Amino acid sequence: MRAFTYERASSPAAAATAAARNPEAKFIAGGTNLLDLMKLEIETPTHLVDVNGLKLDTIEATPDGGLRIGALVRNTALAADESVRRDYGVLSRALLAGASGQLRNRATTAGNLLQRTRCPYFYDTAQPCNKRQPGSGCSALGGFSRQLGVIGVSDACIATHPSDMAVAMRALDAMVETVKADASTRTIPIAELHRSPGSTPHLETTLAPGELITAVTLPKPIGGTQIYRKVRDRASYAFALVSVAAIVQRDGSGRISLGGIAPKPWRVEAAERELPRGAKAAAAAMLDGARPTPENAFKLPLVERTLGAVLSEARA
């Protein structure tokens, strides 16, 4: 690990200022992803801004009947929150499907959104990777790509976003609140937080340098049957091959977001019109434009079948 200086931030704006001042600075909260990457020298910050002391760890109701989740709320606490379990079950289920008890106790809401891909070539510093080293090439395209993306990918990168939580938040139309170094704040729809890789897969989000996520808000509950189904190589403690976050209403309408297949939570609102016609039609519409590798083409029928199982469960 490279040496770095360390400070504890005193306020969100001060944290943003400290991070914006040094292009090689990083925020650290749970640290469960960042420290892993620092040990491998994939991330090499020269300065860490510890945001754990900021009072961003509460969950509270918003005036419009929604929920405001502080950026530092741990994944365990969010999954266990009474109103999340009651009104946003898909979020609780998604969180509980991810990582391990130990990791969920540390991992934060904002950190989960910003975690980096688990593409094996991103992790292997002996291999070219456009995300890790821009312009070096993509080893995954002709390599072992079973776990990797099938849609929304580019010639430069087929990595997936590994989060389960974000997939549920995408279905719930979450909004991401931030503060910048100049103390200005803004709210970003979660659909606009993660970038498509294009020719610059190292640029993963639309956040400005030093911009700090302070909260995630959820609109008021929309009811429905909420399901998160994750298909993976082990029964627990593994990343998704395919996951489906679903909110299905009694009339058969609903919202679907997919994980494990794209560089961001994958939701195609127009495709949701097909839901009453069944999983085959809806999956086809959601996966229009997919470009899988021979190794991960199985994910296309797997999406359709997982969605089929979810819709059956919702109707039961």
Added chain:
Amino acid sequence: MPNPGDLEWNRRDLMVAAGTCAALPVIGEGAYSQPTPVGTPVLNDVSFEVNGEQRTLAIDTRTTLLDALREHLHLTGTKKGCDHGQCGACTVIVDGQRLNSCLTLAVMHQGSSVTTIEGLGTADKLHPMQAAFIKHDGFQCGYCTPGQICSGVAMLDEIKAGIPSHATVDLTAAAAVTEAEIRERMSGNICRCGAYSNIVEAVTEVAGRQG
């Protein structure tokens, strides 16, 4: 060199000596490419409680909580397995919650209260979870065991606190202590020897006694 016949020569000492011997030929050999400069080490002060005792360290910012416990405080009960949060051997309890001590920095724990396997029980007065692991033979080589035990203790507290899991059938009801719940909640602790069924029995017995 210690006397080879000295029975006080324990496994820890042996491992340290073996590591030193193995490292020696590498130094000065130049067979490996020049390592990249890592920058000047930065020392920070941090103070936290470990097993009820206040400890203060002036420590390289890069030091994980795991390395602080093992290398600086010589509490070697906590094990380093993968060092990447994948195996759970380094699990300790911080402020009542289990975590992977390899994936958190010591300097991030100013004012924290840390409990390691050494703080759970002693050879004379075992923690009920330690006793249950022995009774049910919940280990073979024992390397994952301190992490398994810390995880098991904190995990039962999580169930008591009403935290659900992937195995919880009804999110709006309290989780039951079933085998499926225990297996799911312990999935962050890998046992290379495969002692899982006995580990589940040990945890189940302690859960039953608490219930």
